Amino acid sequence: GWWVYLAAYAIFIGIHLSGVGEALKVMFVITAIALVGLVVFAVAAIPHFDSTNLTDIAVTDAAGASALLPFGLLGIWAAIPFAIWFFLAIEGVPLAAEETAEPERNVPKGIIAGMAVLLVTCVTVLVLTTGAGGAAAMSESGNPLVEALGDSGWAKVVNYIGLAGLIASFFSIIYAYSRQLFALSRAGYLPTVLSVTNSRKAPTLALIVPGVIGFLLSLIGQGALLLNMAVFGAALRYVLMMVSHIVLRRREPDMPRPYRTPGGVVTTGFALVIAVLAVIATFLVDSVAALCCLVVFAAFMAYFGIYSRHHLVANSPDEEFAALAAAEGELK
Structure with a gap:
């Protein structure tokens, strides 16, 4: 019921309003529990694994279809x-x-460690779930x-521990959206009131306002639509991130870079192609979700075009960097 959603939010x-240290400690514990749940699942699923279950989907008449790829080449694209x-x-x-x-040292380490953990758990879950359940x-x-896992006792254990995984995702998304809105607000791209912090240095309204919106959206009962909107928004964000990286490498070649992307713009260019394909693939899966997300972006x-570009905060870190880059350009 709605009261469960309300209580969760x-x-x-x-917890986030109590401070970032407290929030991240809780997030770490919840994530650790979720990882334990994945280990329990892996141990329980191995005895049920059957390689024939990996390819038990009937082959369609799609282009390039086979036992390994029953929906053909288009199926790969739609699965992205x-x-x-x-x-x-x-x-x-x-x-x-x-x-x-x-x-400059710890953020790259965090990203690389996070990617490594996700890669291992991704392969484990994908292979064992399919091999055990078909x-x-x-x-x-x-x-x-x-x-x-069927009706086994392990299934019940994984079911309850698995809730920690949902909570961990929910918890981390709250943190991410609040800091993103805080940064945009501080620079003037969004109303500056969203970057006001409380005594614990947490951005109060940047946490509460999206939470209220999220709670109201949860009441419409369109979970699949919202999830696909999130994927479309993420894929479009990846495109913009890759383009930004390439532009910065070309326009600001002498910028201090404590961490440099392996492969430089070649790696980023490859990621850009994948991100563009992911954006298009979202239309194949759920065109309504993609269009709804485009409306929000628009x-x-x-x-920005009508209001915020005329009210940017001149001394924000973002604008100071832009002003410094412009000044250096004039000197050259």
Whole structure:
């Protein structure tokens, strides 16, 4: 019921309002519990693993279809938005840069460690869930890890521990959206009231306002639509991040870079192609979600064009950097 959603938002936003240190300690504990749940699942699923289950989906007449790829080449493309969920929001790690000791060293370490953990758990869950429960059955499942284990006692254990995984995702997204809104507000791109912090240095309204919006959206009962909107927004964000990286490398080649992307713009260019394909793939999966997300983006762009670009905060870190870059350009 709605009171469960309300309680969840109130409790977790309340923890974030108590300060970043307290919030991240709780997040760490919840994430650790979720990882234990994945280990328990892996141990329980191995005895049920059958390699024939990996390819038990009937082959269609799609182009390039085979036992390994029953929906053909288009099926690979359409699966990208679902694959993104294994890694969604890892790019939120840099949002903690201002609250991190020695961010130039520790933020890259955090991202790399996070990617490594996600890669291992991604492969483990994908292979064992499909091998234990069957690709056809799991493709229709709303709770695949539990259903892959059948009616065993392990399934109940994984079901309850798995709640920690949902909570960890929810908790980390609250942190990410609040810091993103804080940064945009501080620079004047959004109303500056969103960057006002409380006595614990937490951005109060940047936490509460999106929480209220999220709670109201949860009442419409369109979970799949909201999830696909999140994937489309993430994929579009990846495109913008890759483009920004390439532009910065070309326009600011002498900028201090404590951490440099392996492969430089070549790596980023490859990631840009994948991100563009992911954006297009979202339309294949749920065109309504993609269009809804585009409407939201258009509304924010209109707000920027009509109002916020005339009210940017001149002394924000973002604008100071832009002003410094312009001054250096004039000197050259």
